[in-house]
Amino acid sequence: MKEEKLIQKWLDGELSPEEKRELEQFEAFKDYQKIDAAAQYFKAPKFDAATTYTNIQAQKEKENTRTNWLANISKIAAVLIIGFLAYTFLFQDSLTEVSTQIATSENISLPDNSQVNVNAASYFAFNENQWKQKREVQLKGEAYFKVAKGEKFTVVTPLGNVSVKGTQFNVKQRNNIFVVSCYEGLVEVTTAKDTILLPAGKEYRKINGSSLVENISAQTPSWIAGESNFTSTPLKEVFNELERQYNIKVHLKNLTFDADRTFTGSFVHNNLQQALKAITIPFNLTYKIEGSSVSIIKSE
CATH class of the missing domain: 2.60.120.1440 (Jelly Rolls)
Incomplete structure (x- = not known):
């Protein structure tokens, strides 16, 4: 109530220096000044203090409404975040x-x-x-x-x-x-x-x-016993499995045979040379090992 009286006296030009300093301490004083400045452009025969005061009150209510709206949105967002985190904890983390x-x-x-x-x-x-x-x-x-x-x-x-x-x-x-x-x-x-x-x-x-x-x-x-077994499996997939079991990279060099040609047989997981022979010999192929790289080439 005291704030409203000070605003009314300020608009009427009746504030004492002490009262003006007191009014300037209010957080919304800068907003009051902006509204008052805008009111100078109103086309009226003379300045209407009551109207200006009404505008100030409307602005305050608008600011309060906006603040409440943001507060509600924040609460909703917090609930959604908590729900998402609970879902993540209960289901995703499990x-x-x-x-x-x-x-x-x-x-x-x-x-x-x-x-x-x-x-x-x-x-x-x-x-x-x-x-x-x-x-x-x-x-x-x-x-x-x-x-x-x-x-x-x-x-x-x-x-x-x-x-x-x-x-x-x-x-x-x-x-x-x-x-x-x-x-x-x-x-x-x-x-x-x-x-x-x-x-x-x-x-x-x-x-x-x-x-x-x-x-x-x-x-x-x-x-399970350390051997990969295949029945009518594309040769490309056989070489893919060889890569998985031996941590190598297989390169097919200048080969003219159909890469989808099937293989029936097996290879062991503990002897790369033996495994390569088991795959390549039936197709008249050979191989060259260079570190973790294996080149598959046609036999001479």
Whole structure:
């Protein structure tokens, strides 16, 4: 109330020096001066102090409204930020991710004691907080699963999903290759075009869009024992796997053969020379090793 009286007296030109100094201490005084200056341009026969005072009050209410609006926006933003951080903490931070390096593998124990062996240069992830509600993992690469009995267990890959309730199986997803091998029990393989029930001793393969199911005799995937095995696999993918297992770079030098030609066979993970011979000899090729670089050339 005192501020309003001082403003009224200031507009009427009746302020004492002491009262003027007191008014100048108020935070909004500069705004009052601006409004007063603008009022000088009003086309009126004489200065209307009451109107000017009304304008000042309106400006104050406008500033208060703007301040309240900003305060409300700040509160809303704070709630959204807290909610986002809570979501991130509860869900995103609970995502366990494993990325294996070239020439390495890793064993993982899941919350239900299911066991996973992840092959070289692969990505594997699962959400521990949601595990009781949904047994689901993500895979890019290759992994061997020993799943504990329970509710449905799903492996999600870019090329298809594999679902089981408790069994042993291997999943390989590399580029356009998707291979599922069942060693125990029954698994369901789902892709964009196929839904297959795969019993033990069967393998589903989809390579470059073509799929088939064949018998297998192995009890576990060969890579677990240090050997990569292939059936009608493009030679390019065989060399890609060689790079993953030996941490090398393969260069195909002046070759005229079809790079998509398929390979059936295997190579070991502990002897590069032997592995290269196993791949190159069937195609009348040879190789040259220079540090971590291997050149594949045609035999003389």
